[in-house]
Amino acid sequence: MIQGLVLTHGAIGAEMVKVVELIMGPVEGLRADSNQGRSARDTASAVATWLADHAPDGGVIFIDDYGGSCASAACLGAEGAENLAVISGVNLAMLLTFVSWREDLDKDELVQRIVDKARQAVTVVGAPR
Amino acid sequence: MNPVLARIDDRFIHGQVTVGWGQKLQPDLILLANDEIAADPWQARVYASTVPPSVAVAVLGVSDAAAALRNENADLAHHERVILLTGNPGDMHALLAQGVALERINVGGMHFASGKQEFLPSVYVDRDDLAVFRTMLRHGVRLSAQAVPGGREVQMDDGALAAMEARL
Numbered sequence: 001m002i003q004g005l006v007l008t009h010g011a012i013g014a015e016m017v018k019v020v021e022l023i024m025g026p027v028e029g030l031r032a033d034s035n036q037g038r039s040a041r042d043t044a045s046a047v048a049t050w051l052a053d054h055a056p057d058g059g060v061i062f063i064d065d066y067g068g069s070c071a072s073a074a075c076l077g078a079e080g081a082e083n084l085a086v087i088s089g090v091n092l093a094m095l096l097t098f099v100s101w102r103e104d105l106d107k108d109e110l111v112q113r114i115v116d117k118a119r120q121a122v123t124v125v126g127a128p129r
Numbered sequence: 130m131n132p133v134l135a136r137i138d139d140r141f142i143h144g145q146v147t148v149g150w151g152q153k154l155q156p157d158l159i160l161l162a163n164d165e166i167a168a169d170p171w172q173a174r175v176y177a178s179t180v181p182p183s184v185a186v187a188v189l190g191v192s193d194a195a196a197a198l199r200n201e202n203a204d205l206a207h208h209e210r211v212i213l214l215t216g217n218p219g220d221m222h223a224l225l226a227q228g229v230a231l232e233r234i235n236v237g238g239m240h241f242a243s244g245k246q247e248f249l250p251s252v253y254v255d256r257d258d259l260a261v262f263r264t265m266l267r268h269g270v271r272l273s274a275q276a277v278p279g280g281r282e283v284q285m286d287d288g289a290l291a292a293m294e295a296r297l
Contacts, residue, residue, distance in 0.1 A: 009144075037250075039139035039216075039240040067179040069143035075175040 047077025
């Protein structure tokens with residue numbers, strides 16, 4: 001099963017994982033972590049530890065902000081890792097798609113589906129299509 | 130080349146810099162001064178990739194950054210609004226020691242590490258840091274801690290450093 005890490009500012013990631021479990025039930029292989037109180041180096045080390053301990057065969061890292069410290073820490077912590085994707089702009093649709101499809105698609109297909117579904121979820125509600 | 134912000138931040142380029150200070154100061158260059166990152170193309174590329182496309186970015190070792198800030202780098206000398214970043218007080222002090230003129234230094238982020246004590250929630254220091262800060266003050270630099278524009282600015286003058294040292 002493809003492993004996931006939600007790496008965000010503050011408690012955003014932890015709360016999002018909780019909500020995923022409210023919707024989907026208990027979820028394995030999806031963890032949350034934060035840059036709270038950490039330097040870029042320490043956050044990158046946490047990513048490297050997650051990879052070693054939970055995702056040695058690769059996985060998907062979800063971050064909240066493309067230009068933020070979580071983005072750089074994810075890339076630096078995952079340097080050299082194979083079969084890994086870092087996706088920015090995490091939203092609930094993204095995580096629900098990840099949990100729903102990760103056992104049916106290979107990693108590249110899964111990543112594309114995640115990005116497509118997440119983009120579809122960003123819309124003006126009620127606007128004409 | 131004119132630094133509009135000289136900041137010590139161990140997260141280097143991130144949202145507080147690019148969005149918080151960037152929107153207020155409208156830099157035309159972010160200059161990251163760090164020997165390790167400048168020597169590692171992957172790290173340099175990762176940090177550079179997080180800068181908005183409208184802002185130039187340069188990742189240089191500390192001595193090369195000092196030269197650029199002394200307008201000795203023809204490729205960078207035309208930049209007029211520079212955000213200068215180092216990851217620790219020692220590198221910022223090295224720039225001062227190499228002739229870079231800075232009136233103010235912003236301490237943005239020095240996160241927890243073993244042996245350091247909290248000065249502010251995002252600023253942890255040890256005796257070595259305090260010694261470097263004192264040296265900076267002797268250069269005539271005004272030191273303060275402030276995460277983002279509009280946030281609380283805490284002066285780091287001799288009195289504040291002495292109070293901090295008493296807690297170590």
